[in-house]
Amino acid sequence: MEVINIQGTDDTPNVILDKGKGKFELSGRSLPEDVNLFYQAILDWIDGYAEDPNDETEFDFKLEYFNTASSKIILDILLKFEEIVESGKKVKIIWHYHEEEEDMLEAGEEYADIVEIPFEYLPYSD
């Protein structure tokens, strides 16, 4: 499968989707003007991955900030991985949050309430 490796900017996140290396990561900031435009290729890639996923997938979310429009897309991404879980493969979300940023921890907990995927929460400091 092709590798997606997008370098982040002030308003878009770093994205790594690499099936071969088993590396899945969304990090940085996400507040693009048009979330659909930015995320479409990512959602399409995940659809492709879901057809033949690895036995185990660990997805790192290390977001510093995301706007509400991005929050909906992040849920869409998680729902796609939930389907992979339902198909019998293992998926784990590693939700990184800054130790002083309770809002980001809570955001992760909210997603964990909605989707049936195990979450692990990892604080980091500056």
Added chain:
Amino acid sequence: MEKTIDSHSFLDFAYQLYQTMKTNEISLVYEGEVTQEITKTFTSLTEKNLAKNEESNAVQRKVFNVMVECLQNISKHADSMIDEEGEERRGIVMVSKGEESYNIITGNVIKNDKVEGLTRNLEQVNSLDKKGLSDLYKTQMREGRFSDKGGAGLGLIDIAKKTGAELRYQFKELNDQVSFFILTSTIKRK
């Protein structure tokens, strides 16, 4: 002669504005079109300012967060004074720093027929506690009712969640078509 008077009164106005801004510790005022570029510029300016003032990271991030949502609300939802004007989304944005809190005040024109729905959303958000806001946020994310612009009122819920304070708002009717909507978000400096 008239020119001299004009420039005098302008100087007075500019000085008064300067004084008012200093007294109220208004660190930023903007009136005009709100685009993604403007949003990025403001948020980065405000971030630098906050860092200089040695605000805690948590407060800095909350201010940043609320500013983005307020500005993107304007860039997505503001209406125009004149119907035919097209796509330009204008508004006013102010950031002020008080002893105990930061205020982010935004204002924009809105069609009168949207006032009732927006008031309902604001009142619903204000009636909920932290848990209620979290539940509403999750429901709205799942069930959508999203326009192409994003929306679904997530921005307002998010502001209330992050600030832990009531959303203060006012509508001032400008004519039979449009009103001016002012939203004040307060972030406590702990």
